[in-house]
Amino acid sequence: MSTKGIFFNRNIAAAVLLSAGLVFTVTGCGEKKEKAPDTGSAAQPVAVAQAPAALQSASNQAAPMTAPMDAKHAIGQKPEGHPPVDASDVSKHQVAHAGLKGQKEVRLSDAVKSKWKDAKVKVVDNVSKQSSVISLKVGSSVDLGKDGFKLKLDAVVPDYAMTATTIETRSNEARNPAVLITLYSGDKAVTKGWIFKTMTDFNSFKSDRFGVELEAPALKLK
Known part of the structure; x- marks a missing residue:
């Protein structure tokens, strides 16, 4: 190769x-x-x-x-079977928390106003420890001693009832009597509220100086 x-x-x-x-x-x-x-x-x-x-x-x-x-079961509605709510119980609760700025309009007929235009109340002075029964006419006031306090009667309701916006009466009879009163110190309103004859636990009138009780919704019951 x-x-x-x-x-x-x-x-x-x-x-x-x-x-x-x-x-x-x-x-x-x-x-x-x-x-x-x-x-x-x-x-x-x-x-x-x-x-x-x-x-x-x-x-x-x-x-x-x-x-x-x-x-x-929506809000504001009672479920089926729920016991009915007594409107008077709601009214009692609202009355117990009334004040100078929370008063509802008092709406009474002329017939009621003409029949219930005065009242007797018992006033207890918590400072002097003295008490007295005084007579008041609707729209007028009475002096409470020398310290410049006055008590005014604003309205007499013989059968107290409350609606959503007003205070009314169920009848023209003294079945649930109440009076609206205002306490003044000089010309200044100090407190205002309702005094009941029988439902005293729901009195909305509050004062440290004076205790007030409703003796009669009229000077002479008619």
Whole structure:
């Protein structure tokens, strides 16, 4: 074999070995590239599949289902079977908290006004410890000693009743009599309120100096 033949055969062998190395390298790289996405793609579906379940569980715990409110149990309405509320009890509560700025309009007919236009009240001076029974006419006042106090009779209601906006009478008879009086110190009104004949626990007239009781809703009962 000639020298040229030997060199030619060596070049062919080197080329074959180089090609085999390149094929192995390319194949190995290709395998690594194919395995990398397989690992990532297998992990992602697990996280995505679990996220909605966790959110749904938290939502169920945070917002429990409740039954809708029945129309009969709405605010301001009594449910079925609730005992009736006595309007007079509500009136008693409101009267007990009346004051100078909380007085309702007294609305009486002319027939009631003409029949009930005076009253007798007992006044106790808590300082001097003296008491007296005085007669008052509607619209007039009486002096209470030398300290400048006066007591005025504003209205006489024979059968006291209260509506949403007014004070009225249920009848023209003395069934639940009450009088509205005002205490003055000089020309200044100090306190004002109602005095009841029988329902004294609901008297709204309050004074540290004077205690007042209703003796009779008229000087002469008619």
